[in-house]
Amino acid sequence: MFKSLRAHPLARPLAIFLGCFALLALADRGAGNVLSSATAFSMLETFATGALVALGLGLAMMIREFDLSVAGVFSLAGCLMALIGPEDPRLAFAAALAAGVLVGAAQGLIIVRLRLSSVGVTLGGLLTCVGLAYVLTENRSLPYDNLEATMAVTRRLWGVFSLRSLVSVAIVALVAIVFGATRWGREVIAMGSDRRAATTAGVPVAGLLVAIFAFSGFCAALSGAMLTMALATAAASGLSDVIPPAAAAAILGGVSLAGGTGRPLGIALGVLTLGLLRAGLNALGAPPFINDVALGAILLAVGVLDGPEIARRLAAFGGRG
Amino acid sequence: MTQTLVSLEGVSKAFGPIVALRDVSLAVDAGEIRGLCGENGAGKSTLMKVLMGLVRPDSGVIRIGGEARAIRNPRHAQSLGLGLVAQELSLAPRLSIVDNIWLGGEATPLIYRMGKLRARARAALDALGAQDLDLDQPVLDLPIGQRQIVEIARLLARDARVLILDEPTATLSDVEIERLMGILQGLRAHGHAIIYISHRLGEVFDLCDSVTVLRNGAHVSTGPAADQTRESLIEAMLGRSFGDMYPPRGQGVTQEGGVAIKGLTVPGAVQNLSLFAPKGRITAIAGQIGSGASLANRALAGLEPAARGAVLVDGKALTLGSAPASAADNVLFVSDDRAVEGLFPDLSCLDNLIAADLRAHAVAGVLYWARARALGARIARQVGLNEARLPSRASTLSGGNQQKLLFGRALARATPGVLLMNEPTRGVDVGARADIYRLMRDLCARGWTLIMTTSELEEVVGMADLVYTMYRGRLVARREGGEIELTAILADITHPVAKDAAA
Incomplete structure (x- = not known):
């Protein structure tokens, strides 16, 4: 029983999240700074910005690929949102999402057709999108003057949510259900653990790869567009620093760079851990760089524990003991 | 009367300079177990890949149930009733047995783990005498022999009529081998056609109705297994007498x-x-x-x-x-x-020849190319490789010449x-x-x-x-x-x- 619990793909992400929570609560010593709706709201706002990007990147990592372009798409979509203007938010939104899906699908097709490495192709995608954002905005900070829309996406709902975080939660939940209940989730795992075997079994690996990169583009674009609405401004330079947290969240969430592991809910837990760390340390009054140090230490620990050498030694130790 | 389930007519395939199959024809009937023998490099695995749509033949016709088909990919091959159990199994270890059985199936609906498909997976396992396997068990926990049974169950659940098995017993224990033989004989009785690729001549004689021998990518002979002896089979595979x-x-x-x-x-x-x-x-x-x-x-x-x-x-x-x-x-x-x-x-x-011993070709850390080239020419002569090929990329050589390069590395050593x-x-x-x-x-x-x-x-x-x-x-x-x-x-x-x- 214990073994099967430990082997569950969500066990570790959940343990890390709860562990961080317990440590923060302990450091708080009942002062009520960490255990507050303000901290929860702040955590969920981080989730709103990072969860979709991490989900797209995490799915790409699950099939043993990497999508560097998410940062570029995120930035480009945010700028398109401000450029097309607040007068017609629907058109702007549609344009931003379409750009994301197009960039993602195009990269996927290039990877499949030309048999290229996803790192190289999406690095190209990243630079192209960021460059395009600079050209379109002429390197200015663009205002997004639609107070109504800004209010709508940032207003607190039920104490801890905003429309923005609710949309992110809904999409993650939808993906988690589809991943868990349908053929597609199994195909992703199979493709990530052994692409040759998946091909022989009949999994349409090429189509799956293109779909995942298109979905990753969609997610990044949606996040970027919503962030522009929330901040009421967009600039090509200000929106591109999303890859390190997204990759960190995916790894905390149990996704391995070697592919074939992880679940959407695990990635969500990883993002929540990131948000909790930031909001909690902030609430404790810690200086901002402590956040990076803490995150770095956790990632290092996860990475070391994942390494084959440690696993071998642990197994040897367990066998002896 | 017997019905031909699958046939190849004049199939050829070349990979660059290397001809893997030349003008191969064969036909397998329902209720037949055909042994496919040949040395490594004889073309067995290419033939199998052609049938599964993993490799497109340069020329020739493949007929399934009498109808000419261009097989696009493994998914397509499966829908035509062909199934492969490769030497390296195509199971996803972290997924459960039922997930693996339906993984990648063309007719697998988006949501499949309930009701009918679950029952069909169960029935396929039962038909192979694997009543003891739990559908929700991850494949990771199974020994290799049982994984193979899951793989065969996958093909049966998808109504494969032609099963191709590539060295299926290479990693099995004796008990597992016996069980597999029983399963295959049962499938033959149910009218499946089986192509059985094996190095183990004993198994070929025990199990197969007929044997096809390939050599250097070409068809050498096909005939009843009973007409062959161990020696005649080996000679057919080698193309010369043993000595x-x-x-x-x-x-x-x-x-x-x-x-x-x-x-x-x-x-x-x-x-x-x-x-x-x-x-x-x-x-x-x-x-x-x-x-x-x-x-x-x-x-x-x-x-x-x-x-x-x-x-x-x-x-x-x-x-x-x-x-x-x-x-x-x-x-x-x-x-x-x-x-x-x-x-x-x-x-x-040349780079490949000296790669393993760069220090021997360097003076004060700088590569001494004149000496390396002279050595390369000498080694090329010794191993029987055309000297003119030394500047060309190693990937352009045939397998045999590539192997000569590796042996050349040893010859290049002074002691x-x-x-x-x-x-x-x-x-x-x-x-x-x-x-x-x-x-x-x-x-x-x-x-x-x-x-x-x-x-x-x-x-x-x-x-x-x-x-x-x-x-x-x-x-x-x-x-x-x-x-x-x-x-x-x-x-x-x-x-x-x-x-x-x-x-």
Whole structure:
């Protein structure tokens, strides 16, 4: 029983999240700074910005690929949102999402057709999108003057949510259900653990790869567009620093760079851990760089524990003991 | 009357300069088990890939149930009723049995783990006598034999009429093999057609109704298994009688020294192996896949970090677990995976020749190209490689010539050492084989110690001066001279007479 619990793909992400929570609560010593709706709201706002990007990147990592372009798409979509203007938010939104899906699908097709490495192709995608954002905005900070829309996406709902975080939660939940209940989730795992075997079994690996990169583009674009609405401004330079947290969240969430592991809910837990760390340390009054140090230490620990050498030694130790 | 389920007519396929299949035709009927035999590189696996849509033939027609089909991919092949159980299984270990059975099926609906499809998966397993397997168990927990049954159940659940099995028994235990044979005979009785690819001639004679032999990509013969003998089958596969292939053994060259191994252990693979490989001789460690033979060689090459034991090379202790240390002691390794562990495919042949010993071609750390080129030309002549090919990329060479390059690395060394070879003629055509065998004898005469592992017993019998046989990580017997004989070695490595080699 214990073994099967430990082997569950969500066990570790959940343990890390709860562990961080317990440590923060302990450091708080009942002062009520960490255990507050303000901290929860702040955590969920981080989730709103990072969860979709991490989900797209995490799915790409699950099939043993990497999508560097998410940062570029995120930035480009945010700028398109401000450029097309607040007068017609629907058109702007549609344009931003379409750009994301197009960039993602195009990269996927290039990877499949030309048999290229996803790192190289999406690095190209990243630079192209960021460059395009600079050209379109002429390197200015663009205002997004639609107070109504800004209010709508940032207003607190039920104490801890905003429309923005609710949309992110809904999409993650939808993906988690589809991943868990349908053929597609199994195909992703199979493709990530052994692409040759998946091909022989009949999994349409090429189509799956293109779909995942298109979905990753969609997610990044949606996040970027919503962030522009929330901040009421967009600039090509200000929106591109999303890859390190997204990759960190995916790894905390149990996704391995070697592919074939992880679940959407695990990635969500990883993002929540990131948000909790930031909001909690902030609430404790810690200086901002402590956040990076803490995150770095956790990632290092996860990475070391994942390494084959440690696993071998642990197994040897367990066998002896 | 019998119905032909699948047929190939004049199928050819070339990969660059290498012709893998030339004008091959064959037809398999319902209720027939067809053995497919041939040496490595004869075209068996290409034929199988063509049928599964993994490789497109350059020419020729494939008919399924009489109708000409262009098979696009494995998914398409499955929908036409073809199913493959490859040597490396195509299961996802982290997924459950039921997930694996429906993984990648063309007719698998988006949501499938309830009701009818679950029942069909269960029925397929039951039909194979696997009532004990739990549908929700992850495949990770199953032993290899049961994984294979899951793989066959997958094909049955998808209504495959033609099953292709590629070396299905290579990693199975005797009990598992017996169970598999029973399953296959049951499928034959139900009118399935089975293409059975195997090196193990005994199994072919026990199981198959008819045998097709391929050699060098071409069809040699097809006929009832009962009309063949073991010897006639081997001759058909080799294309010559047994003796012509191999150079004469070195006569009475006794030299001091060699490789002494005491208590070599690689956890989970090799247990307490002790043997002596004399200098100037070819020592073969014979065993099936999983016997630990090839891993023992890898351990000597320093490629198994967990290896323990004492190894003396000409009386000098060898540090295990470090490939640079082994290479520095002149212990060289020719891998069975040339593409991954042998060559740099995008570098020139000359670069490849000197890559393993750059220091010997450098003056004060700067490569001395004139000397390297002169050496390259000399080695090329020695190994029988066209000198003009030296500047071209290694990937443009045929498998045989690539292998010659790797042997050339040993020849390029000034002092003789130890050459470890796993599957020295894998993917090498019959012509180049004889050259490689000659090279091996050449190295012996120069004072090298050669240790070889191979899955081809004919090669063991033809080349080895001394044979150690292994079964599941343990030494079974040491054979020399007249004791080096096919049936005895085969018996050692498949059904060893109970005796404790360590005692």
